[in-house]
Amino acid sequence: xxxIISNNGSVNAFVGGKPYAFNKSHENYDKLLAYLExxxxxxxxxxxxxxxxVEHYCDGYVHVDNGELSWQGITMPELFTDRILQMRREGFNxxxxxxxxxxxNDNPSDKAIVELFDFMQNKHLPITDDGHFLAYKAVSxxxxxxxxxxxxxxxxxxxxxxxxxxxxxxxxxCSAGLHVGAIDYVKSYGGIDLDEDSDGGNQxxxxxxxxxxxxxxxSDARFQKLRTCRYEVVSLFNDIFxxxxxxxxxxxxxxxRTDSWKHEIASKLESVTQVLKRGKVCxx
Numbered sequence: 001x002x003x004i005i006s007n008n009g010s011v012n013a014f015v016g017g018k019p020y021a022f023n024k025s026h027e028n029y030d031k032l033l034a035y036l037e038x039x040x041x042x043x044x045x046x047x048x049x050x051x052x053x054v055e056h057y058c059d060g061y062v063h064v065d066n067g068e069l070s071w072q073g074i075t076m077p078e079l080f081t082d083r084i085l086q087m088r089r090e091g092f093n094x095x096x097x098x099x100x101x102x103x104x105n106d107n108p109s110d111k112a113i114v115e116l117f118d119f120m121q122n123k124h125l126p127i128t129d130d131g132h133f134l135a136y137k138a139v140s141x142x143x144x145x146x147x148x149x150x151x152x153x154x155x156x157x158x159x160x161x162x163x164x165x166x167x168x169x170x171x172x173x174c175s176a177g178l179h180v181g182a183i184d185y186v187k188s189y190g191g192i193d194l195d196e197d198s199d200g201g202n203q204x205x206x207x208x209x210x211x212x213x214x215x216x217x218x219s220d221a222r223f224q225k226l227r228t229c230r231y232e233v234v235s236l237f238n239d240i241f242x243x244x245x246x247x248x249x250x251x252x253x254x255x256x257r258t259d260s261w262k263h264e265i266a267s268k269l270e271s272v273t274q275v276l277k278r279g280k281v282c283x284x
Contacts, residue, residue, distance in 0.1 A: 001044075003036050016041050020048055028089060043091045050088045057094060061262050072266045074273065079117045083127065083244055092245045098257070099131025105268045106212035110275045113268075115170055115217035119226045122182035126246040132210050134246055135180035135226065136237065138190025138202055146190060146202065151178075153205055153233050160230035166215040167227060173220040177227030180207045183240055185224035194240075204237035 003013035010023040013036060022032060028047040035044035045053065054064055061072050062084075069076040069084060084097050107113055119125070120133065127133050137153060138146055145151040151159055159178055166177035180186075183204075187194065190202040213230040217223050 001036060001039055001041065005033075011036075013044075015044055020044075022048065031089075031091070047089065047091065050085055054084060054088060054094065059257075071269055072262060074266055074269050076269060077117055077272065077276065079120055083120075086244045090243055090245070092243075096127045096129050096131060096245050099129070100127050100133070100211060101131070101265050101268075102261075103131045104211040105264060106210075107214060109168065109215070110268075110272050112168065112214050112216060113211070113272050114275045115223075116211060116214045116226070118223040119182070119214075119217045122184075122222075122224055124183050124240045124242070126241045126244055128208060129245065129247050132208050134234070134241060135207050135209055135231075136183050136186040137180050137205050137207050137231075137233075138186045138192060139205055140202055143203075143205070147179075153207075155205065155233050155235055158230065158232045163213070163215060163229040166229050168216045170216045170219045173218045175218075175227070177215060178229065178231060180209060180226050180228065180231055182224040185221055189225075205233050206235045206237060207231040208234045 001013065001015050003011055003015075005011050008023070009029075011021065011033070013020045015036070022029065026032065026048075028050075031047050032044060035041075035047065050064075052064075054062060054069070062076075063070050063073075069081040080097065080101075084094050087094055087097060104113055104116075125133055125135055139153045140146055140149065143152060143154045145153060153159065161178060167175035169175070181189065186192070186204055190204065192202055192204060209226070209228050209231045213228045214226060215229055216227045218225055218227070
C-alpha cells in the first residue's frame with residue numbers, strides 16, 4: 001500500500017493494485033487514513049465504496065441504489081439498510097445481518113418482525129455474530145426480575161416461557177411475557193443511575209434475544225421495551241454498546257447462502273413489507 005497526503009488533506013493511494021483518491025469530504029476519511037497506516041486492505045476497500053462492497057459480498061442478490069438496499073428486487077426495510085451500511089462503515093462484514101435475517105425468517109409472526117424494527121431503531125442494541133441481538137434488563141440485587149421477584153436472571157441462565165403465553169397485542173402496554181429493553185428505559189424502570197455505584201441496589205444484565213422469539217413491542221415508552229418468549233442472560237452490564245455488531249469468541253456463524261435460502265428470505269421480506277404497507281402496526 002502506497003499513499004501520499006497533500007497539505008490540504010487530499011489523499012492519493014494505491015491499494016490492492018488499484019488507484020484511489022479521496023479528501024476530507026469522504027464520510028470515512030479518518031478511518032481510511034487509519035487503514036492505510038495499518039495496511040488493512042480489506043477494511044480500506046470496504047470503507048472507500050460501501051455500496052459496491054455490499055453488492056459484491058452478496059453476489060448480486062442485494063443491490064444498493066442511492067443508499068437504498070433491495071433484496072432480489074424487493075426494497076428492504078430501513079432498519080436493514082441503515083444497519084448493513086453502518087456495519088460496513090465500522091469495518092464489519094455483513095454475515096451477522098444475514099444471520100439476523102435467517103433467524104427472523106423463523107419468526108411465525110410478520111407483525112412481530114415489523115414491531116421489532118421499531119425496537120431496533122433505539123441506539124446501543126448490537127447484533128451478535130450469530131444473528132441475535134443484545135438488549136438490557138433491570139434486575140434486583142439477587143438477580144430476580146423486579147416485577148414478580150420469581151425469575152432468576154443470573155448470568156448464564158436461559159429464561160423461557162411458551163410463546164402462546166406472551167401477549168402479542170402491543171397496545172396492552174403492561175402485560176404477560178418476558179421483557180428486555182433499550183438502555184434508557186431499563187435505567188428508568190430499575191431506578192438505576194449509571195454514574196453512581198449501585199451500592200447493593202437494582203442492577204442491569206445483558207440479554208441475548210433471537211429475532212425468532214420476539215412476540216411484541218408495546219407502543220408506549222417510545223418502543224423501548226420488548227416482549228419475548230426466550231432470552232439468555234449473557235453478562236453483567238459493564239458499559240453501553242457503541243458498535244452495531246458485538247462479536248463473541250465463537251466466531252461468525254456461516255449460513256449456506258443457497259438459491260433456495262435467498263428466495264425464502266425474499267418471500268419473508270415481501271410479506272413483512274406488505275404488513276408495513278398496510279399500516280397494521282400502530283405508531284405511538
